[in-house]
Amino acid sequence: MPSLASLTSAYARHVVLAIGALAALTTGHAQSLPDPSLPVLTPAWETLSCPVRTAPETGDAASLMAFEQRQRYRDVLGTYLARLPEQVDMALLMPVPSVRVAQIADTYAAARDGGRSHEGQDVFAPRGTPVVSATAGLVYEMSGRFRGGRSVMVLGPGARRYFYTHLEAYAEGLREGQWVEAGTLLGYVGNDGNAATTPPHLHFGVYDFDPTSCRFRAFDPLPLMVDRLPAPDEASR
Ligand SMILES: [Zn+2]
Numbered sequence: 001m002p003s004l005a006s007l008t009s010a011y012a013r014h015v016v017l018a019i020g021a022l023a024a025l026t027t028g029h030a031q032s033l034p035d036p037s038l039p040v041l042t043p044a045w046e047t048l049s050c051p052v053r054t055a056p057e058t059g060d061a062a063s064l065m066a067f068e069q070r071q072r073y074r075d076v077l078g079t080y081l082a083r084l085p086e087q088v089d090m091a092l093l094m095p096v097p098s099v100r101v102a103q104i105a106d107t108y109a110a111a112r113d114g115g116r117s118h119e120g121q122d123v124f125a126p127r128g129t130p131v132v133s134a135t136a137g138l139v140y141e142m143s144g145r146f147r148g149g150r151s152v153m154v155l156g157p158g159a160r161r162y163f164y165t166h167l168e169a170y171a172e173g174l175r176e177g178q179w180v181e182a183g184t185l186l187g188y189v190g191n192d193g194n195a196a197t198t199p200p201h202l203h204f205g206v207y208d209f210d211p212t213s214c215r216f217r218a219f220d221p222l223p224l225m226v227d228r229l230p231a232p233d234e235a236s237r
Contacts, residue, residue, distance in 0.1 A: 038179060053071070091225075
């Protein structure tokens with residue numbers, strides 16, 4: 001049986017590791033609130049309360065910190081969603097404008113390692129090619145914590161989530177809480193994260209929000225993707 005002293009020192013090490021990891025996360029990519037000047041467009045979301053999720057049982061510092069980081073983002077989700085229009089976008093601007101939608105090889109739901117399926121579309125382009133937002137919305141998270149590595153997550157109208165990953169770099173000056181329009185530069189094509197052994201591409205994922213579980217569910221964005229958005233007067237007819 002381990003002595004009390006060894007248990008105490010193991011616990012102390014765990015705490016020190018946890019504090020170190022927390023400092024790294026908070027100084028790296030702490031979540032921000034949306035720009036306070038933005039009006040509340042969908043007040044119903046302000047009172048969003050998500051079911052409490054339980055921390056991972058394994059209890060290692062890294063997974064605990066990751067859990068807490070996700071929780072901090074969930075805590076401000078309603079504040080974000082309330083500042084977005086209610087109506088979802090019917091057309092999504094091609095997020096790599098130098099590539100045509102017709103050039104995308106449809107790989108939505110294709111099998112991936114670990115029994116996963118491909119929850120998005122890949123747009124292949126040379127490293128450093130600009131990536132723009134497919135919709136208006138709020139930059140919710142900029143972080144490298146995802147399987148896809150360096151990523152930008154935008155929340156768009158109707159509580160949809162747009163996920164841009166494997167980025168080589170973020171657009172200069174882009175920050176969480178910022179309003180972006182369709183066509184705003186988000187970053188540059190790369191092969192970060194689990195795309196390290198594939199040619200550079202943008203992974204573009206789109207998710208609908210389920211307010212009961214507070215989870216986002218992927219759907220295939222390809223049928224909604226367009227090379228150019230219709231002019232506002234066309235869209236309103
Ligand atoms: Zn992909």
